[in-house]
Amino acid sequence: MIEVSGLRKAYGRTVALDGVDLSVREGEVYGVVGRSGAGKSTLLRCVNLLERPDSGTVRVAGQELTGLGGRDLNRARRRIGMIHQHFALLSSRTVAGNVAFPLEVMGVPRAERRRRVAELLELVGLNGRERDHPHQLSGGQKQRVGIARALAGKPAVLLSDEATSALDPATTQSILDLLKRLNTELGLTILLITHEMDVIKSVCDSAAIMSGGRVEESGAVADLIRTPGSRLTREIFPLPGPAPAGSVTLTFTGDPQRPLVSEVVRKFDVDVSILGGAIEEIAGGSAGRLRVALIGDEAPAALDYLRESGLLVEVS
Amino acid sequence: MTWEEMAPLLVEATVETAIMVGWSALLTVLLGLPLGVALVVFDRGGLRPLPALKSVLGMVVNVGRSLPFIVLMIAIIPFTRLVVGTTIGTAAVVVPLTVGAVPFFARLVETSLREVDRDVIQAAQAMGAGRATVVAKVLLPEALPGIVAGITVTVVALIGYTAMAGTIGGGGLGDLAIRYGYQRFETGVMVATVVLLVVIVQLMQSLGDYAARRLSHK
Numbered sequence A: 001m002i003e004v005s006g007l008r009k010a011y012g013r014t015v016a017l018d019g020v021d022l023s024v025r026e027g028e029v030y031g032v033v034g035r036s037g038a039g040k041s042t043l044l045r046c047v048n049l050l051e052r053p054d055s056g057t058v059r060v061a062g063q064e065l066t067g068l069g070g071r072d073l074n075r076a077r078r079r080i081g082m083i084h085q086h087f088a089l090l091s092s093r094t095v096a097g098n099v100a101f102p103l104e105v106m107g108v109p110r111a112e113r114r115r116r117v118a119e120l121l122e123l124v125g126l127n128g129r130e131r132d133h134p135h136q137l138s139g140g141q142k143q144r145v146g147i148a149r150a151l152a153g154k155p156a157v158l159l160s161d162e163a164t165s166a167l168d169p170a171t172t173q174s175i176l177d178l179l180k181r182l183n184t185e186l187g188l189t190i191l192l193i194t195h196e197m198d199v200i201k202s203v204c205d206s207a208a209i210m211s212g213g214r215v216e217e218s219g220a221v222a223d224l225i226r227t228p229g230s231r232l233t234r235e236i237f238p239l240p241g242p243a244p245a246g247s248v249t250l251t252f253t254g255d256p257q258r259p260l261v262s263e264v265v266r267k268f269d270v271d272v273s274i275l276g277g278a279i280e281e282i283a284g285g286s287a288g289r290l291r292v293a294l295i296g297d298e299a300p301a302a303l304d305y306l307r308e309s310g311l312l313v314e315v316s
Numbered sequence B: 001m002t003w004e005e006m007a008p009l010l011v012e013a014t015v016e017t018a019i020m021v022g023w024s025a026l027l028t029v030l031l032g033l034p035l036g037v038a039l040v041v042f043d044r045g046g047l048r049p050l051p052a053l054k055s056v057l058g059m060v061v062n063v064g065r066s067l068p069f070i071v072l073m074i075a076i077i078p079f080t081r082l083v084v085g086t087t088i089g090t091a092a093v094v095v096p097l098t099v100g101a102v103p104f105f106a107r108l109v110e111t112s113l114r115e116v117d118r119d120v121i122q123a124a125q126a127m128g129a130g131r132a133t134v135v136a137k138v139l140l141p142e143a144l145p146g147i148v149a150g151i152t153v154t155v156v157a158l159i160g161y162t163a164m165a166g167t168i169g170g171g172g173l174g175d176l177a178i179r180y181g182y183q184r185f186e187t188g189v190m191v192a193t194v195v196l197l198v199v200i201v202q203l204m205q206s207l208g209d210y211a212a213r214r215l216s217h218k
């Protein structure tokens, strides 16, 4: 749905994007994480050409955008929704007026506009607030207006730059739930940027980590987690301190019910002591990391068994 | 001079001031608003960067701003004659008033437009809004409270300028104060015009503040 390839962008001597490739499939939620200054916002702004890349191409819904300009670009942009960290609502307009804005830009007639606005506000749970001005709303409500506005043009994709970063945890969760619902109910493809690993865990199907203008890792979240030495895994499941020598880090996805640790203890002559761990719901399933020490002669055999059972085993 | 003698003079002068200020304010807004928009739109990083044009416009505005009104008024006498065919009278005063106020007002407009959140402008562009739409539906409405405040400041400044414009036959309260209060030592007239001017300026300022407040949704 979104195909980015070989994207480069420099500001003077600062290279913001240094050859970025990214592929977002239709109907998925794709998260991009990375340190401040990694180039995440620049990447997102290149997708709807708010920023013109120095080289590389961007395709959205099969349409090559980098070649477009003027009216054609404006028309293409109407099919790409965007939400912003600080909401970017028009303070001079009411809630309804803000949602109507993109419809006015598209030249939708007034009656049709009114109908669509009511529909959209219903969708984001803001009916009854249409006559309020943005300054009368809470942060979460403002972002709902932002989302309704972004959906007005029936976009195929939604871009989100830190859309929950200005919100408290409970509000963040409600906005994420809304995005996930739009993703499943409308089949909306979402490309989002975040610095919160929780966002990746709770809504993303795929993810990429950026650093220094490049994509370091990318892929389905469930696969990335099984990748040895994955930075994403380390970021999502931080274990306390550096791994002590001889300790084993187990990463597992899928069936959490299987009691692998007790199986190992029963089958092999080993003792297991748990040094740290985290289990999380991700991408619809569960995944976790466990740092353990295996003590006993049959430890190597036990590790092989764990590997065969589909766990990622990293020995420090 | 008795109150009965003074009253008609005051009324007449107030009407003259109102006419001069009214016309010049109207023309100033009509000319200064697009100029202010141009200063922002053509700037580096603006909607349509044309730095050379913006520099020229900026220079013209600065020249206009650096001349004291009384000097400007005399300096543009030929231009005034060209426009209205005469250089004395109320109509002739409106020309230098407008020329003097346009650059001033344009700068105020420029400042208010620059305060419009960049994010909001970009959000509009991301929704596929073209430049004209961004100006008409984002920049101007979002800056409206600031622009209204700018109009208020300009009107107050114009009331001040009209006092000097009186010297080229425009009449008005300033002219009355000078002719009667200063040249003929009619202290009563002087006091009355001062009070009237203070009241009018207060009124204009309160009205402008009220309008700006009503329009602002911050």
Ligand SMILES: Nc1ncnc2c1ncn2[C@@H]1O[C@H](COP(=O)(O)OP(=O)(O)OP(=O)(O)O)[C@@H](O)[C@H]1O
Residues within 6 Å of the ligand: A011, A014, A015, A016, A034, A035, A036, A037, A038, A039, A040, A041, A042, A043, A195
């Ligand atoms: N308009 C600009 N002019 C100059 N440099 C810029 C501009 N925009 C971004 N940069 C630079 O490009 C690099 C990448 O910036 P970008 O905003 O994409 O980072 P980011 O990953 O979004 O960071 P953050 O998490 O802080 O938002 C940074 O070094 C930044 O200073």
Ligand SMILES: [Mg+2]
Residues within 6 Å of the ligand: A040, A041, A042
């Ligand atoms: Mg950013």
